[in-house]
Amino acid sequence: MTSVAGSSSSLRISEHAEKPFRYFLADQCLDIATERALLVWFESDAPWRLVEKDFYEQYEFSLLDAPLPASLNSFMSSGSLTALRTAVENAFQRQLTDKIGLVAHKLTPGQRIAIHNDHLTGAESHRLTIQINRGLNDEEGGFFMLFNSFDANDVHRVLRPRSGSAIGFEISPASHHAVSRLYGGVRYSLIYSFHAVCHDTVG
């Protein structure tokens, strides 16, 4: 098991999949203390800013640029980030660079994220998304949806946003996903971005 936020937490991968794109599911990625600390911060003075794009609208900010509460120092330590990167490397059997991105997202009722794939050649190669909330039931929506293609009718599976759970996936033209509309509650997520080491050679 790999520590994410400290010695008491782990990235517990429950399932690996190769199609329609490479991904894994994890049952629990945060220890309770870290999860609570994040929720308290997110609900109080975290520096959210509203971002509106064509296919989504949400609040977000980068944790790497934000003044963190002391309770999250361990969570954001270089050791924790390195351990997490190693876990993702092991999960995908791909070497990743030291560069890691980490942003927080917040969806409020009425917001959704339409189908997209995150793909841009030369940019991030892998993503880890961890759900954080105070308990969302099915009526409140906010499901993480995976697709077999860019056709929204072509659903692969639908995942509940259970707090502490996560999905890690390899970004590609095939990594189509979305978040269904939120009807109640607040849906937070942590989004880690990783970059694969390029082994291409010239000549």
Place this chain on the structure above:
Amino acid sequence: MLKSPAIAPALEFEENTLELDLTDNVVLKRLIEEVREEDTPVERTTAYNRTYHRHNR
């Protein structure tokens, strides 16, 4: 809370299950409509440009 008329009676919360059962076609259809990308010209969807296809940066 916003209205979600199709989901309330159709889904039962399963505390320990991460995956949603997709056997209810009404619910599935509604979810699909919620995430369908509207107004996406072909040239944009095939170019995978940042605005239309990138997220979580």
